[in-house]
Amino acid sequence: MGEVFAGRYELIDPIGRGGSGAVWRAWDHRRRRYVAAKVLRHSDAHTLLRFVREQAVRIDHPHVLAPASWAADDDKVLFTMDVVRGGSLAQLVADYGPLPPRLACTLLDQLLSGLAAVHAEGVIHRDIKPANLLLEATGTGRPHLRLSDFGIALRKGEPRLTETDHVVGTPGYLAPEQLLGAEPDFPADLFAVGLIGLYLLTGYKSDAPALVQRFTAQGTGGVYGAGAHSAPNAPVGVPEPLWQVLAGLLQPDPQARFRTATGARKALMAAARLLPEPSLEEEAVEVFDQLGPLPVGFGPNGPVPRPPEPTPALSLALALPSAPPQPEPSEPLHPPEQPTPTTRPDPEPVPPHRSSPRPALTRTYTAHSPEVPTPAASAARQRRPGPPPKVAIPVVVVALLCLAVGFWALAAG
Template sequence: MGDVFAGRFELIDPVDAGGNSVVWRAWDRRLGRLCAAKVLRQRHAGSMLRFVREQRLRLDHPHVLSPYSWVAEDDQALLAMDLVGGGSVSSLVADFGPLPERYAAELLAQLLGALDQVHAAGLVHRDIKPANLLLEITGTGRPVLRLSDFGIALSLGEPRLTQHGAVVGTPGYVAPEALAGEPPSISQDLYAAGVTGWQLLTGEEPPATGPPPSRPADAADESVLWRVVESLAHPEAADRTPSAKDALAALAPLLAEPLKLPAFTLDGEPIEVFDHLPPLPGPYAALAETPKPPDHPEPPNSPTPAESAQSTELPQPARLFQPTELPQLAGLPQPPEGRPAPGRRRVVLAASSVAVLVAAAVIAVLALDGDQAGKKTPSPNQSSTPQTIGTRPVTPSPNAEVKVGGACGWQEAGSIETTAGGTRVVCRQQGSSYRWVKAG
């Protein structure tokens, strides 16, 4: 049996890691079901406050991933959510390349439906990209997308946590006006959705710098989907599609056509959203056969109209039992033999307000000299923690307390820092202890 948080969540194995957290596959003893448990491992107050903001975002929509419980103690916190095992849209494109237009339109429509709900709640996600779009395991059936990772989402009525002049987001998906210093807006989410649509159709990564991606020369002029994608990703905000609802309306003629399943790639390979998670250990495999409780049903297999944003009380926090050891994440299990290697997985979420954590985080932020509290640690290779670009460096600020070979704690396993000499280091398990080693 793995380590147990709060006498309830048994941590089975780590399935993903970001700059501020580790996501575990876990067993929820109370509900008798598997779940994803996002465990915060961050000692910076600014990131703690961002984590608190992530808990506040309770959006009831079939294509938005939301938590159902949390526990916290001191600088540790755990969020529990549905386990989404089909990888991400990023891994889907990495596995199969350019997607057929009708299949790509299905995914884009589900993303736009989720964004319509997010924007109706007065929120800007600020990190729309394929890696943050998780997929349910549906095989060769209709894909089911879940929008995740609200770690830097911003309410339009709240102050920003980033330093003035900083630009947050993932290179290639940040709208030109954001790079120019304009404040966050829903139009910037729509731009990123357009770039995501471009990636679905081309199978390519967008350029990190330079002009926005453009339609390939061989794309059909009469393509409804390409017109929608180009309007969403227009470099001028004033000429961009004004809302997700408008983009959905423009997609309607294509969505009216039946989605033929299985869908096939240009090479004739059937497109499959398979299970990206490794086999469960024996004891948990038997437990997992227990049906999920009715209050946490599977999402429907087709897009639904946007629903009203809801705020739901979560259980009060319980005290945590500190895990005795955090396994090294470098050797995560691979998918079953015979399956294509998946891309990066993201099992992330959005959650609701937590007064205790807000108070603690705000006090810590004030102690970090006001505006400087918003600095965050980016993770490499477009992980779920967005990089800071534009006027800010893409590596953490030098930390005089960190040195190569120095000791670090299990809570910091996977965290990236920069030494006073400018060397990027990562906290890794070394035998029974944890040490800062040079980042690869």
């Protein structure tokens, strides 16, 4: 079995790595269910404070994967969340390449829905990228996206944990104002959503300026050009209605950008209604299980109990010989008492022509019947001395008459 952390979480196997630590599949012995556990060392004050901030996020939303609980043990800390089995958007695009527009629109809508809930709690995510957008394993059904990894999230107005000239985030998904060291704000997250949309529709994984400049007309300066507030030409493979929404998210000036996730979502829904019906290509995209089977010793309901080893006393008992077999039910346990037999004459000598002696006499007892002699025993009993022969009936009658006459004579005299 795996290591048990803080007496509750049993680490099973690593399933990923976040911005501040490894992510394990673990078994929660208290709630008796599998969870994803991010383990990190609090080696310095900044890491520990970020951990405290991340585990303090409690947002209950179907498209947000926020920490659910936390624990500390020695020099390590961990927090747990639900297990999401379908991989990330990065893996999905790596498997299928650019996604169909309607499917990309569905994923962006779910991302903006979760981000609206995060912003409503006053939290700025600051690290929206394909690897942090996880998917449930829904097969060919409707995809289900969840925004994860709040390792560098920050509540608006809270003090920053780094110097003002130190940029925190993933290169390639930072808004222009972040590169200039501006204070974090909600529009910075929306800029990252625009880059996610381009990534889903084109499959390009460049840094933000190069990615946007690739799809702008020559001489216009593009979305990153100074003072550019109009949308450039739509890139190949991106429908024009959808491109208008992405261009509004990618404006370099945060004041010209969508100000809220809810506003961007409404514009996206209007654009989705102008898209063509789903094609066979869209239905062929499958979000399958990326985690694989559980290791040996674990099942769907948790650790598989091992059979107990026999104790020494039990082993000794198993080594002892078994009890003698009991008699058959037809045999009585105790034969009925019989009178002591009289002395029998010696058996007759075996004639010379016999090759073997006569078999010994045997007796068979039953529970409620007298002895049944064998033929040999009957023959032997016939040779025993028997009682005297019976007196004839006339002699007895004469004797009785004589006695009667005698008594009569005495009485007469």
